[in-house]
Amino acid sequence: MENIQTNIFYEIDKQKNKDHVATPRWVVEDIYKLIEIESFNxxxxxxxxxxxxxKLYADELKLRYKATHIFDDLGNDFFKTEPPKDCDLLISxxxxSEQNEIIKRTFELVEQAKIKSFCLLLPLATLETPTRAEMYEKYVDKLSILIFKKRIKFLNTKGSFNKGCCWICYNIPNLKRQIYWI
Ligand SMILES: C[S@@+](CC[C@H](N)C(=O)[O-])C[C@H]1O[C@@H](n2cnc3c(N)ncnc32)[C@H](O)[C@@H]1O
Structure with a gap:
């Protein structure tokens, strides 16, 4: 059963949290198609x-998934939550603002064989900095970078929050090249 109080906290947080930029449907449809999401279990x-x-589109496609969020009923913090059993794809x-720690933990989950592959939607600046470069270099053999030709206008944002973005994808069988413009 949904926890109404948790949902209220979430709705309030959405209004003021700069990190809450919601992904538009077209971005989700595109990446699901590119990676053949139905091939993941x-x-x-x-x-x-x-x-x-x-999540909403995954429901429509009847995909098997676990969706978690810091404001869900269990307060599922990414840094403490375990992936579903036999997880073959993390995507989000x-x-x-927390990208370095998130990228780090995501690669740790790969190392621990808790996830097989991932797709993270990140700002183009994710390709900068020695810290991130070092993490990406280490796994470069199985990385594909999908660069958006146009900036994304995220939902839930005030004014014109249009951002140049890319998908950092790891070990996705359907991606045959290391770099794509989408
Ligand atoms: C960029 S938004 C994206 C929301 C959604 N994934 C989408 O694309 O529409 C990131 C979300 O992660 C939530 N969040 C922040 N820190 C988190 C954490 N440690 N664990 C789980 N969720 C977190 C934020 O509240 C925010 O709603």
Whole structure:
């Protein structure tokens, strides 16, 4: 059963949290098609609450998934939550301000064989900095970077929050090249 109080906290947080930029449906439809999402059996959406298009579209496609979010009924913090059993794909738009720690933990989950592959939607600046470069370099053999030709206008944002973005994808069988413009 939904926890009304938790949902109220979430709705309030959405109004003021700069990290809550919600992904539009077209971005979700595109990536699901590009990676052939239906070929994955146990998907994890770790930053996704009831209103996320990742989750809503997954319901339409009848995908098998677990969606968790810091404001869900269990307060599922990504840094403490375990992926679903036999998770073969983590996919989400994470809070950009915490991207370094999120990328780090995501690769740790790969190392621990708790997830097989992932797709993270991140700002283009994710490709900068020595810290992130070092993490990406280490796994470069199985990485694909999908660069958006146009900036994304995220939902839930005031004014014109249009951001240049890319998908950082790891070990996705359907992606044959290391770099794509989408
Ligand atoms: C960029 S938004 C994206 C929301 C949704 N994934 C989408 O694409 O529409 C990131 C979300 O992650 C939530 N969040 C922040 N820190 C988190 C954490 N440690 N664990 C789980 N969720 C977190 C934020 O509240 C925010 O709603």
């Amino acid at each position: 146990n998907i994890w959406f770790p930053f996704n609450n009831y209103d996320s298009h990742f 738009n994470p809070p950009f």
